[in-house]
Amino acid sequence: xxxxxxxxxxxxxxxxxxxxxxxxxxxxxxxxxxxxxxxxxxxxxxxxxxxxxxxxxxxxxxxxxxxxxxxxxxxxxxxxxxxxxxxxxxxxxxxxxxxxxxxxxxxxxxxxxxxxxxxxxxxxxxxxxxxxxxxxxxxxxxxxxxxxxxxxxxxxxxxxxxxxxxxxxxxxxxxxxxxxxxxxxxxxxxxxxxxxxxxxxxxxxxxxxxxxxxxxxxxxxxxxxxxxxxxxxxxxxxxxxxxxxxxxxxxxxxxxxxxxxxxxxxxxxxxxxxxxxxxxxxxxxxxxxxxxxxxxxxxxxx
Amino acid sequence: xxxxxxxxxxxxxxxxxxxxxxxxxxxxxxxxxxxxxxxxxxxxxxxxxxxxxxxxxxxxxxxxxxxxxxxxxxxxxxxxxxxxxxxxxxxxxxxxxxxxxxxxxxxxxxxxxxxxxxxxxxxxxxxxxxxxxxxxxxxxxxxxxxxxxxxxxxxxxxxxxxxxxxxxxxxxxxxxxxxxxxxxxxxxxxxxxxxxxxxxxxxxxxxxxxxxxxxxxxxxxxxxxxxxxxxxxxxxxxxxxxxxxx
Numbered sequence: 001x002x003x004x005x006x007x008x009x010x011x012x013x014x015x016x017x018x019x020x021x022x023x024x025x026x027x028x029x030x031x032x033x034x035x036x037x038x039x040x041x042x043x044x045x046x047x048x049x050x051x052x053x054x055x056x057x058x059x060x061x062x063x064x065x066x067x068x069x070x071x072x073x074x075x076x077x078x079x080x081x082x083x084x085x086x087x088x089x090x091x092x093x094x095x096x097x098x099x100x101x102x103x104x105x106x107x108x109x110x111x112x113x114x115x116x117x118x119x120x121x122x123x124x125x126x127x128x129x130x131x132x133x134x135x136x137x138x139x140x141x142x143x144x145x146x147x148x149x150x151x152x153x154x155x156x157x158x159x160x161x162x163x164x165x166x167x168x169x170x171x172x173x174x175x176x177x178x179x180x181x182x183x184x185x186x187x188x189x190x191x192x193x194x195x196x197x198x199x200x201x202x203x204x205x206x207x208x209x210x211x212x213x214x215x216x217x218x219x220x221x222x223x224x225x226x227x228x229x230x231x232x233x234x235x236x237x238x239x240x241x242x243x244x245x246x247x248x249x250x251x252x253x254x255x256x257x258x259x260x261x262x263x264x265x266x267x268x269x270x271x272x273x274x275x276x277x278x279x280x281x282x283x284x285x286x287x288x289x290x291x292x293x294x295x296x297x298x299x300x301x302x
Numbered sequence: 303x304x305x306x307x308x309x310x311x312x313x314x315x316x317x318x319x320x321x322x323x324x325x326x327x328x329x330x331x332x333x334x335x336x337x338x339x340x341x342x343x344x345x346x347x348x349x350x351x352x353x354x355x356x357x358x359x360x361x362x363x364x365x366x367x368x369x370x371x372x373x374x375x376x377x378x379x380x381x382x383x384x385x386x387x388x389x390x391x392x393x394x395x396x397x398x399x400x401x402x403x404x405x406x407x408x409x410x411x412x413x414x415x416x417x418x419x420x421x422x423x424x425x426x427x428x429x430x431x432x433x434x435x436x437x438x439x440x441x442x443x444x445x446x447x448x449x450x451x452x453x454x455x456x457x458x459x460x461x462x463x464x465x466x467x468x469x470x471x472x473x474x475x476x477x478x479x480x481x482x483x484x485x486x487x488x489x490x491x492x493x494x495x496x497x498x499x500x501x502x503x504x505x506x507x508x509x510x511x512x513x514x515x516x517x518x519x520x521x522x523x524x525x526x527x528x529x530x531x532x533x534x535x536x537x538x539x540x541x542x543x544x545x546x547x548x
Contacts, residue, residue, distance in 0.1 A: 051395060053394060053395060073397060073399075076395065076396060076397045077397040081395035081396070083388075083391055083392065083395055085388045085391065086388040086389070086391040086392035086395070087387045087388040087389050087391075087392065088389060088392060089316055089384070089387075089389055090387075091316050091319040091320065092312065092316060096312050096315070099308065100305075100308050100309060100312055101396060103304050103305040103308045104305055104396050104397045104398055105397055127319075140392075143392075143396075147397065
């Protein structure tokens with residue numbers, strides 16, 4: 001995979017506050033790359049440096065082969081941005097914004113098509129201030145795509161959206177990737193990161209503490225899965241000797257078996273062999289939440 | 303170029319959709335015209351108003367007020383609002399040039415102040431028997447650099463003043479002080495020397511001179527023109543350097 005973004009030892013300080021201590025990663029062409037972390041971890045600062053909106057204090061950055069500081073304008077011709085805390089004039093209409101932004105780059109695609117694609121045609125004559133949160137996000141994504149960008153930066157795109165609108169937004173993000181655009185997204189939502197990202201960096205306190213696919217992160221940092229079932233059999237000590245089983249614990253009828261790899265199949269086979277046939281046998285996968293806790297020692301809300 | 307014109311057109315539409323700014327820009331100079339016209343309109347005296355009829359003297363000065371209200375209040379508040387709301391942030395992340403944002407504001411100022419100026423002159427001609435300018439071509443020639451100079455001042459204030467509140471406050475104070483001391487307030491003949499000298503520091507003073515003199519038949523005021531050109535250059539360079547997106 002071709003590296004489209006390279007970050008080496010990025011550092012950014014605001015006064016006495018270190019926003020980004022030392023962050024390095026790369027993004028491959030065509031992937032959805034995510035930065036996950038609590039508020040204030042340095043995610044936004046990182047992507048703003050990548051877009052040439054902030055000057056890094058140290059480190060080397062390359063986006064599409066360009067230096068975001070010295071080639072900022074050229075870079076912004078080739079990327080799309082959806083920023084936190086940005087807005088359009090209250091009384092600007094949807095179609096006017098699309099029309100205006102399409103004039104920023106030569107050979108931009110027809111804004112009417114993009115308007116249609118992102119479901120904004122109905123709202124074309126509404127002014128910005130009258131749009132709902134979800135409609136604003138759709139408009140911002142549409143504006144970010146107006147120059148046929150090779151990379152799109154999405155910063156907390158689903159913050160402030162209701163669950164239904166968030167799911168729609170996820171489909172939109174996948175749609176961006178499916179048209180061949182690399183997506184770099186910043187989020188503090190675990191489920192969002194887990195479902196959407198091809199690769200994911202965990203940012204905590206200005207550092208990148210882990211970087212892998214969501215499944216890879218789970219396998220590395222929260223590798224143990226749990227097999228759970230209920231039974232009234234008194235003696236289950238033989239479960240300990242089943243391969244892949246690490247620990248068995250019991251609370252009344254509820255039994256929890258921690259293990260690795262194909263532990264579910266092993267436990268199921270052993271249970272059948274002994275004539276124990278629970279109806280609720282199931283596997284509990286560890287989630288990114290467990291990964292985050294095990295890496296940072298705190299949950300993302302703290 | 304396409305972007306500049308599109309931006310200008312959208313900004314004009316946004317201006318029209320904002321009733322408060324519209325009223326302030328178009329109605330305020332008219333209110334001055336009626337109030338001061340009522341007070342001074344019948345006043346006579348060879349030693350006042352450079353010998354002209356009062357309303358002939360004041361009409362070109364009020365055209366200056368239209369220009370100043372856009373530059374001192376309209377533009378700074380507009381930029382501060384854009385900054386506060388994150389509009390500038392959004393523009394910054396696009397390939398848009400800063401000069402395009404500035405250029406659109408200059409063009410918008412030109413259109414709005416032309417409309418405001420024409421409205422004002424028409425009302426004073428119909429309502430107060432003000433005569434047509436002595437040198438109309440020079441009056442128009444004076445109008446353009448005046449608008450551009452105040453647009454540049456407005457952009458500089460907009461670049462420097464961080465919040466809408468600051469822009470409104472300082473803009474209004476500047477507007478009122480300039481209005482009182484730059485020739486659209488009391489006639490210069492009745493002002494103290496200190497007041498007059500303070501007035502000469504104000505850019506509006508030179509706008510008033512530049513527009514008023516060809517109107518009254520005194521011809522082109524090169525000094526005023528050069529000073530306004532200097533103000534434009536300094537304010538533009540400072541804006542480009544000091545502009546804050548957020």
